[in-house]
Amino acid sequence: MTATAALPSDERLNSTSRRTRVIRRPEVGAFGAALAVLVFFAVVAEQFLTAEGVGTWLNSASRFGIMAVAVALLMIGGEFDLSAGVMTGATGLFVGVVTTGYGLNIWLAVVVALVVALGIGALNAVIVMRTGLPSFIVTLGTFFVLQGLDLALVKLVYGQVAIQGLRDVPYYGSVQPWFGGSLSIGNARIAVSVLWALLVIALATYILLRTRAGNWIFAVGGAQISARQTGVPVLRTKIGLFMGTAGAGWLVGMISLFQSSTAQSSTGVGDEFIYIICAVVGGCLLTGGYGSAVGAALGALIYGMTRQGVVYAGWDSNWLYVFLGVMLLVAVLINNWIRTKAALAK
Amino acid sequence: MIEQQTHELPPRGTTIIEARGVGKSYGSVLALSEVSTTINAGEVTCVLGDNGAGKSTFIKIMAGAHPHTDGVLLIDGEARNLSSPREALDLGIATVFQDLAVVPLMPVWRNFFLGSEPTKGFGPMRRLDVATMKAATRSELIAMGIDLRDVDQPIGTLSGGERQCVAIARAVHFGARVLILDEPTAALGVKQSGVVLKYIAKARDRGLGVVFITHNPHHAYPVGDRFMLLRRGRSMGEFPKDEVSMDDLTSMMAGGTELEALSQELQETLGADSGIVRDMQAELRA
Numbered sequence: 001m002t003a004t005a006a007l008p009s010d011e012r013l014n015s016t017s018r019r020t021r022v023i024r025r026p027e028v029g030a031f032g033a034a035l036a037v038l039v040f041f042a043v044v045a046e047q048f049l050t051a052e053g054v055g056t057w058l059n060s061a062s063r064f065g066i067m068a069v070a071v072a073l074l075m076i077g078g079e080f081d082l083s084a085g086v087m088t089g090a091t092g093l094f095v096g097v098v099t100t101g102y103g104l105n106i107w108l109a110v111v112v113a114l115v116v117a118l119g120i121g122a123l124n125a126v127i128v129m130r131t132g133l134p135s136f137i138v139t140l141g142t143f144f145v146l147q148g149l150d151l152a153l154v155k156l157v158y159g160q161v162a163i164q165g166l167r168d169v170p171y172y173g174s175v176q177p178w179f180g181g182s183l184s185i186g187n188a189r190i191a192v193s194v195l196w197a198l199l200v201i202a203l204a205t206y207i208l209l210r211t212r213a214g215n216w217i218f219a220v221g222g223a224q225i226s227a228r229q230t231g232v233p234v235l236r237t238k239i240g241l242f243m244g245t246a247g248a249g250w251l252v253g254m255i256s257l258f259q260s261s262t263a264q265s266s267t268g269v270g271d272e273f274i275y276i277i278c279a280v281v282g283g284c285l286l287t288g289g290y291g292s293a294v295g296a297a298l299g300a301l302i303y304g305m306t307r308q309g310v311v312y313a314g315w316d317s318n319w320l321y322v323f324l325g326v327m328l329l330v331a332v333l334i335n336n337w338i339r340t341k342a343a344l345a346k
Numbered sequence: 347m348i349e350q351q352t353h354e355l356p357p358r359g360t361t362i363i364e365a366r367g368v369g370k371s372y373g374s375v376l377a378l379s380e381v382s383t384t385i386n387a388g389e390v391t392c393v394l395g396d397n398g399a400g401k402s403t404f405i406k407i408m409a410g411a412h413p414h415t416d417g418v419l420l421i422d423g424e425a426r427n428l429s430s431p432r433e434a435l436d437l438g439i440a441t442v443f444q445d446l447a448v449v450p451l452m453p454v455w456r457n458f459f460l461g462s463e464p465t466k467g468f469g470p471m472r473r474l475d476v477a478t479m480k481a482a483t484r485s486e487l488i489a490m491g492i493d494l495r496d497v498d499q500p501i502g503t504l505s506g507g508e509r510q511c512v513a514i515a516r517a518v519h520f521g522a523r524v525l526i527l528d529e530p531t532a533a534l535g536v537k538q539s540g541v542v543l544k545y546i547a548k549a550r551d552r553g554l555g556v557v558f559i560t561h562n563p564h565h566a567y568p569v570g571d572r573f574m575l576l577r578r579g580r581s582m583g584e585f586p587k588d589e590v591s592m593d594d595l596t597s598m599m600a601g602g603t604e605l606e607a608l609s610q611e612l613q614e615t616l617g618a619d620s621g622i623v624r625d626m627q628a629e630l631r632a
Contacts, residue, residue, distance in 0.1 A: 210473045212463045215456055222449035229447035230461035289451045 020102070026283030027295030029334045030059050033281065033327070034298045034305070036258045041309030048305075048312050051188035058190065059182075059259075061304025062197035063252050065297045068278035069197075069204045072250035072296030075279050076208070078221030078288030079128065079135040082272045083120070083142035087249030089267030090146045092257035093154055096163030106171050114250045120146075121246025125239040143272065150265040161265040166257070179251075180258030193255045197297070200248065204293035217241065222289025275322060278303055281331040302327070355523060355553040362422065362524055362555045363408065363439070369416030370403050373451050377403045380580040382576060383574040385524055385555040390481035392566035393559045394599055395576035404576065405528055408557065409441040410434030438523035442530065446513040450502030454494060455483040457501045458516050469482065470595045482519070491548055507538035511545045524555040531565050543569050563595040575599065 041048040048057075060143045067084060074081055098104040098112070124142055128135045142190035154161055166172060181192045208214040216237045228234050249268075257263050280286065281302060282295025303324070310320050356362065361384050369379035378400040385391050390504040393422065395401045406412045407419065410428035418425050421437055424621040428434050434441070448457045448585050456479075464475045464482075483497045494504075501509060510530050517525055546569050549557050560566050566573060573590060575598055582598060613623045 206473075210476070212465060212474060213458060215452075215463055215474065217458070218452050219449045219460055222451045226445065226447040226449050227460070229443070232461045289449065 020117060023315070026290060026335075027230040027298055028283070029331065030282045030295045030298035034302050037302050037305050037309070041305060041313065042336040045309055045312035045314075047257075048309055051186060053308065053312060055182075055189045055191070057304045057308035058194050058275075059304075060307055061301045062191065063194040063255055064271075064274060064278060064303050065197040065300035066193070066248050066255075067245075067275045068224060068282070068296040068300040069191045069200050069293045070245040071275040072207065072215060072279035072282060072291050072293055074203055074241045074245050075286070076221045076288060076291045077217045077238060077283045078224065079238065079241065079331065080139060080276065081124065081242060081245040082119075082136065082139040083124065083146055084139075084245045084249050084275055085244055085272035086143050086146045086150065087117060087120070087268065088253040088271065089263060089269065090150055091250045091253030091264065092263035092267060093150055093163065093265065095254070095257060096166055096263045097154060097157055099169045100163060101157050102167050106169050106175050110175060110254060113253070114247065117246040117250040117253075118243045122239050122241035124246070125235075125242035128242075129238055147265075147269060154265050163257075163263045166261045167216050172201050172261075176258045176261075178258075179254040180261070191259070193259070196251060196255065201293055201297045208293055212235065213240065218289055220288075267324075274303060274324070277328050277331075279324050280335070281327060283335055285335065286332075299331075349408060356387045358386075358553060362387055364420040364423075365417065366415035366420065368404075368407060368414045368419055370407060370412065370414050371416070376579060378407075378414075378576075378579050381417070381574070381576070383572070383581075383584050385557055386571075387523065387555050388550055388553045389571040390550050390556040390558055390569050392570035392573045392575060393557060394561065394563060394566055394573055394595065395597070396561055396599060397560075398466065398578070399576040400579040401561075401576055402528075403579070405441065405526055405557075405559060408434065408439060408524075408526055410439070433559045435520075438521055439526065440517035440520065440522035440524070441509070441528065442513045442517055442527040443528050444530075444532065446509055448501050448509060448513065451500050453498045454501050454504070454512060455480045455497040458483040458497075458512065458519070459487070486515050486519045489552075490518070490545055492545070505538060506534050507541040510534075510542050514545055514549060518549060518552065518554065522554060524557065525549055526557040526559070528559050529561070530558070531560060531562065539565055561599070563592060563599055567592045567595060 045053075047053045067088070071081060071084055083295055094113045094116065095106070095109045099106045099111045104112075120142065124135070124139055127133070130139045131138070136181070148149065151161060154163075177192070179192065179196075181194070182189045183195075184190075208217060216227065216232045218232075219230075219232050220234050220237050224234060253263075253268070256267060278299030279291065279296040281299035282293030282297065284296065306323055307317075307320055310323075358385075363385040365381055367384050368381045370377045371379075381400075381404060383391060393401055393404060403412070407414045407428070410431045410433050413429050421439075426437075428437075428439075431441075447460075449460065452460070455476075459479050459482075459510065464478055464516070465472050466475045466478075467473050481499055484494070487494055487497075490511060492508065492515065494508070501512065504512065506591045514525065514527070514530075530542050530546070532544065543565060546556055546558060558566060558570065567587075570587060572584055572586050573595060574584040575595075579597075585594075612620070616623055
């Protein structure tokens with residue numbers, strides 16, 4: 001390192017202003033928006049900042065956050081996964097069916113569900129990479145297949161579309177606290193899912209910014225041909241990313257299964273777009289190669305706060321969708337503006 | 347500094363690659379035939395030719411993308427048939443293609459090490475050695491005479507010439523002995539082209555053998571030590587700098603007799619006093 005130590009310090013380095021450095025970060029816009037939403041609902045709904053209120057919207061935000069972070073990584077890697085939402089339902093149903101219907105050990109069922117989910121994720125990736133089809137189409141196919149299986153198979157086994165009697169399965173009590181439990185902090189009840197979300201955010205941020213895999217994720221999304229030319233294992237990276245969203249789908253599937261002790265065939269359907277909105281609001285580019293895990297988590301926080309905030313404020317909850325749509329458009333515009341700014345600012 | 351240099355640079359003037367009557371045919375199509383040239387350490391070999399002259403085919407043979415079908419390719423005096431880009435790289439032959447293989451939105455230092463990132467720690471704690479990556483990028487660029495203000499800026503914010511230079515510096519850092527540059531000045535303005543020529547000279551002075559592919563004799567002449575002309579897949583010969591002038595190169599590239607025929611044809615259709623015909627004839631007389 002002697003050669004580098006002797007380098008003259010460059011006086012022009014200071015000319016990259018602090019403002020540019022801050023604005024270059026993808027999550028800046030989402031941070032500002034999250035703050036604004038927090039203040040807004042704190043003013044209009046008095047329940048919003050109570051211990052109970054915070055616990056409720058954090059729980060909701062955490063489940064969307066886990067998914068949004070995984071989807072953000074995949075989007076940075078240049079792909080979409082529309083089967084991510086239905087995966088949360090499918091894994092929950094799987095565990096419900098094999099335990100209540102076939103008497104499989106519940107711990108084993110949880111592990112098998114993870115293996116199946118990861119397998120579907122890997123299959124998504126291999127189909128996308130081998131056929132060259134857009135992942136939007138391939139995972140749309142997976143989405144419908146899973147949704148159909150959820151409805152048809154569960155109906156075949158139970159004659160209805162929801163899982164019953166999960167609480168009576170042996171060892172239910174030993175699994176439940178890991179996914180559906182909560183911690184009391186003062187008079188607030190914080191769901192275990194919040195801890196899972198924090199873990200996922202930290203892990204994703206570490207992978208993205210400090211490992212070789214992270215460098216490869218940015219590269220395969222930003223310029224796949226260049227990545228291949230420099231020796232980046234493109235297929236391996238994409239398989240890992242799709243397995244990531246599938247694995248996150250499993251985690252959220254387990255969380256909703258053990259929080260409510262039931263699962264329905266419709267669980268998670270339609271949520272895949274909310275994950276994408278959260279990621280985009282958090283600064284991910286739809287074209288890939290740019291974004292952050294923390295940003296996506298902030299996007300999910302905004303969604304969680306708004307979802308509960310609308311209820312606490314006593315408004316019709318359908319306004320949530322209007323808000324989501326407007327926020328998506330604004331976020332995309334702001335992202336584009338920031339990107340041009342970041343690219344040009346010196 | 348991490349030790350990435352896997353090849354000792356041979357003394358200046360040592361022949362690293364020698365092509366003897368190299369050719370390539372795709373089935374019945376003859377893309378390249380009878381090409382002979384040498385690439386020496388510390389010298390620039392320019393490969394000149396118009397569009398479709400066979401420049402790309404020649405690069406691909408040396409880069410290991412397509413093996414040649416005729417003639418002999420000697421590397422360090424040993425006959426080789428390169429079958430993969432990896433094999434070429436392992437022999438210290440690095441190719442900088444026109445698209446440069448960079449990811450525009452990624453910072454310069456991440457691009458510099460893309461695909462060969464140094465790490466520290468073991469097992470799950472194996473992580474990027476960020477400090478080394480940034481420092482090495484900076485020092486390697488400074489060694490090439492490129493003084494970047496900030497290696498954290500996205501590489502897409504650099505000018506075309508600067509990006510080209512980062513790609514060159516990257517190849518040098520990863521142990522290239524021979525640097526093949528595919529039309530590095532083709533998309534650049536006059537000033538940026540000058541900058542790239544300066545870095546070509548810099549790489550040569552560091553002892554690398556440089557293969558500079560271009561269709562512009564004005565760019566080739568100032569930095570080249572020898573010139574190999576290609577036309578319609580055939581070599582028109584190789585000339586050391588002291589045996590050929592800039593005007594010779596220009597007229598050979600345009601193809602002397604063919605140009606004459608073309609001017610004749612134009613004269614018949616446009617008339618002798620047409621501007622373009624007069625220009626062309628003046629060029630021929632020169």
